[in-house]
Amino acid sequence: MIELEQRFAHLVTALGQRKLEEVELYAKEGRSHRVEIGPSSRPGGLVEVRSEEAGWAVRASGRRGSLFATGTGLPDPSGPWPESRGEPTQLPVARGAATEADTSDREAPLMVESEAIDRLGRFEPALRKELADARLIRAVLDDGKSRARLLSSRGMDCTQRSRAAALYLEAVAGDARRAVQLAAPTAIDFNIEGQARQFATFLTIAREGARGVSEPGEMVFAPTAVARLLQGLLPLLVGGDGWRIARHLRGRKGHIASHRLTVVDDGALAGGVFRTATDGEGVPTREVVLIEQGEYRQPLLSWREASPAHGESSGCMLRPSWREPPQPGPTHLYVRPDVDVSPAALISSVATGYYWLDALDGGRFDPAGDRFELPVCGFRLRRGEASEPVAAARIAGSIGKLLRGVTGVARDLSFFPRGYMLGAPTLLIEGLELTGDADQTPPD
Amino acid sequence: MSFAALETLPIARSLAQIADHGDDLAEVYLERVEEVGSADDRWAPGLTVRREQGFSVRLVRDGKTWLAARDGFDGDSFGAALRQVARALPTARYAVPRLEIAPDNQPISAPEVLEFDSLLRRAVSQHHVAFPMRVETRRHRREVQVVGTKLVPDREEELYYSCRVGLPWGRYGSVLTELSATTAGHLATGLVAAFRGSKAPLVEPGVHPVVLGPAAAAVFLHEAVAHALETDTLALEGPPEAAIGVQLGSEELNVLDDPAGAPSGVKRATDDEGTPVIRRWLLLSGKVRQPIADLAAAASSDRLIPGAGRRANRYLPPVSRSSHLELVAGPHEIQDLLTRADGGLYLPEATRGSLDPHTGEFRMRFPYGRRIHREKVGELVGPLVLNGRVAALLEAVCGVGSEPEIGGGWCAKGGQRLPVWATTPALALAGVEVEW
Incomplete structure (x- = not known):
């Protein structure tokens, strides 16, 4: 890592000579182990991949524009560098050291081939x-770990x-x-x-x-189905446009949702798969309440978007890979649970209705409109019990009504993983x- | 970018040490990738550049695959990767070759990428409409070298472009062989039609005769013929070679995969496994002639011919995929096809297609369509979806156009994102299920 610091110093000098005063270096190393098996009826369909990656990304900016360059290994300060163009990119200023939570669980060795095959082999x-006639098509287990270091001319120095x-x-x-x-630590x-x-x-x-099916009734949504609903609401929850959308969705009492609903994003969530002390620009992550007991508090905002009028910022610039520039987005976006209520209590409270286990595809969401x-599947409920399976139904209506209901x-x-965790x-x-039938969209 | 100075003989010798069973397949895949992009995004810098290089070592034995991938090129990493895929400890230490390849220090310049944004905006404004757009244009260059134990094919190079436009009503993408005022004009025409289509009345769900324009026909054939005849898809239901001779669609369909006939810049002599490509007849008079196979699939049957192994990157093993589909032109001018589909829909371009390989259920999304009224293309209809079973849709083909066009797109099957190309004329389908 001393070499990285020296290289960064050379980078600052070299890019400074090109009138690029703001410089940021992100260097990442990672290892992963992937094991894939096919159906037992097709013996030999094993694929094992071991990858070791090492890449870097440099952002640099001056009055005349900015650039973003990436590559494998470590950057050569002498370039070649692309011409800086467009708008200058401002980098965040370091404000104290963010301490990384206990990372001891991240040091354990990656799963070995025999262990992965054994686990995957248990599924079929x-x-x-x-279900006697069911068969596995494909099972893939990916286990990986990485270490990244971020250095910037604004004093940022953090390790993830x-x-x-x-x-x-x-x-x-x-x-x-x-x-x-699925994703897990x-x-x-x-x-x-x-x-x-x-x-x-x-x-089944x-x-x-x-x-x-189209008969009316109360609806219980299992976590998988709720995650799909939440995903459709991202324009409301992430980015400056959220305020405008929230204005359209407000009910008569000014609330956007039922008082039972609280939605949070937390980059540092304890036990979270992607938990990190700092985001892809080195800004400390924290919990941000977006909807609190039905009231719209603010969208998720990066430090560039935040202002007293629009809401407080959080470290939400994501860098899933060294290959792409950081982009704002959620890390662990979730509906706050009520520890006093069991799922069974909600199901048994329904006289006539449905228990939706999952969505058949992402559905269509137009928060601004x-x-x-959302096409869904699950069970019909009668007196709190599942009475009949429902393979496909389509729920349609107003997002405001959904949130307030x-x-x-x-x-x-x-x-659930969606590039981030929902x-x-x-x-x-x-x-x-319900509007009637809904067919599943096959995957690409 | 060049692997010209690579010493391949010591690499082949090292590979021979791990391929110690008679039917073993062992190879080294080396790649260099450059992507230069420009986006008018408030988060994006003026110009983005990605230059990366690396390799993977692969061993295939008895249908099982072991692959080890590394970034960069050096002998020590190569030795480590070799040890990871070897199935037994060697009696002697592996001879590790030098793997020194000069870094790509060419100056970074892509004026065509930088200019395309304004070309596209100008082309859109010529339609006298305006709407917010986020344009992201990229130039993709890739150099590939495969070294096997016995054969070392020539290196392959690809150069192409992609443009992704974010619109308030959705995303619109295109893969192109060149960036020019002409390509900007074609793209702008599609964007404007999609914009007007987003406000147009929706089509009534039901069964309609349709004419797919050349670009939409390319997506249709990619999903319904190419994916359906890839050996990994066929293997889900039994031996892939069992498909040979099956009548899959209308007798009017004659479809090929011909990587060597792809547009300049992306044509290939060998695939990503180093196997010579072939002009592969997929359907002849609607009957399956040859599935799309890579080396591993072809090893399982002497009726399968390799030459269609493709890789998205070094971290994943190759898969059987098409590169450049060709639908042999038919006798019908576009007016004949419109006559056959009178009262139906003309669908010039599709945003995406998908095939459920298990059920054969097929779905294609279109940003807009046009009604065919009195044998002429008429008013716009809004976004719509075409549904059906692959076999029924291919059987419904009732006319093949006479004027093929070249186009490109992305394929993302199985998580491997690959550029795909097609040369196709328009296609008429007698009656297909359409909904919005």
Whole structure:
């Protein structure tokens, strides 16, 4: 790392001679181990990949413009550098050292091949135990860790360590198909057998469930389905445009949502997969309340967008890779759970309605136009119990009505990867309407 | 960018040490990538440049694949990667070759990328409309060298461009072989139609005859023919070679994958596994002639021909993918096709297509369409979706146009993002399910 500091000093000198006074160097090293298996009926379909990456990114800016350059290894101060153009890029000023939370859990060795094969291999037998004709199409386990250092001419000097594992599962039964992507701090955190049971439920619903239901009723949304709703609301929750959208969505009492609904983003969330003390520009991360008990507090804003009129900033400039410039976005965006309410209590409170387990695709959300539609699957509920599977239904209506219709929030907060983490507990929502059939959009 | 000075013989010798079983496939894949981009985004700097280089070592044995990837080029990393994929400890220490390749120190210059934004905005304004756009243009250069235990093919180079336009009603992307006033004009025409289509009335859901314009036909064939005939898709239901001889679609369909016939800048003599490419007949009179196969798939059957292995990057093993689809032109002028689809829809371009490889369920999204009224292209309709089963859609083809056009797009199947090309005329389908 001494070499990196010396290189950064040379960079500042070299780029300074080109009238680029603001300079930032981001250097990242990482290792990952990926194991993929196919169906047991196709023996030999094993793929094992071990990657070691080392890359850098330089941002530099002066009065006449800015540049962003990246490459493998370490940067050569003598270049070649692209011409600086466009608008100058202002870099944040270091304001004290942000201490990284305990990172000891990120130092554990990556999963070895035999362990990964063993874990993935447990999925198909467990699935077949529940659903005899089901079969695995593809299972992929990715385990990786990285270390990044950020230095800037504005005094920024921080180190970020990260550790994350991803699991992809895809299975079929008859004409029904399901695929999920999950993320966890390490590969041993995935509950493979639990996933197999969930797959069996979804595949059974897809095969045997009713289509085109439209009878009214209260709706319970499982965390997976709530996460899809939350994803559709991102324009309201992230970036300066959020204020304008919130104005359209406000109800008569000035609240945007039910008093039961609180939405938070927290880059430093304890136990979070992507938790980090500083963001991709070295600005400290923190918890930001975006909707508090139904009241719109502010959108998620970077330090460049924040002002007394628009809201406080947080470290929310994401740098998922060294290859792209930092962009504003959420890290762990979630609906705050109610620890006193169990999901079962919400389900059993429904006389006539539905329990939506998942969305069939991302749906369509137009927060500015106050309308959405989401194809979903789950169960019909009668007197608090699942009475019939529903393979496809389409919910459509007003986003304002959706947010104000939340009448119950449970304690079962779960997170789902979308490039960032989206967290949701089970919700009970009233006043939504079904418009009839909905077919699943196959993946690209 | 050049691998010209690479000493390939010592690399091949090192590989031979790990390929110690008769049918082993071992290779080194080296790549250099340069991306120069410009975006009018408030977060983006004036010009962005990515220059990276690295390699991977791959061993395939009995259908299993081991791959080790590294950034940069050096002998020590190569030795470490070799040890990671080796299945047994060597009796003697691996001979590690020098892997010294001069860094790419060429000056960075991309005036065509910088100018395209204003060319595009000017072309849009010539339609007398204005709407907010976020334009991101990139130049992509890639150099690939594959070294096997027995063969060392010539290095391959690719140069192409991409343009992504963010609009208030969605994203609009294009992959291009050149940036010019002409390409800006074509792109602007599509953007303006999509803008007007976003405000146009929606089509009534139901079964309609349709004419797919050349660009939309390319997306259709990429999803419905190319993806359907890739060996990894076919293997989901049984041996891939079992598809040979199956009548997949209308007898009017004659479809090829011909990487050597791709536009200048992206044409290839060998694939990303170093295998010579072939002019591969996928469908002849609607019947499957040859699936799209890479080396690993072809090793499982002597009826499969390799030459279609592609990689998005060094970190992933190759997959069977098409490069440049060609639909053999038919006898019909566009007016004939409109006559066949009278009362239906003309769909010039698609934003995306998707195929569920398990069920054969197919879906294509269009930013806008036009009604065909009295055998003429008429008023705009809003965004719409075409649904159906691949087999039924390919059977519904009732006319192939006579004037092919060249186009490009991105394919993201299985998480590998690859540029794909097509030379296709328009295509008429007798009756397909359309919804908004």
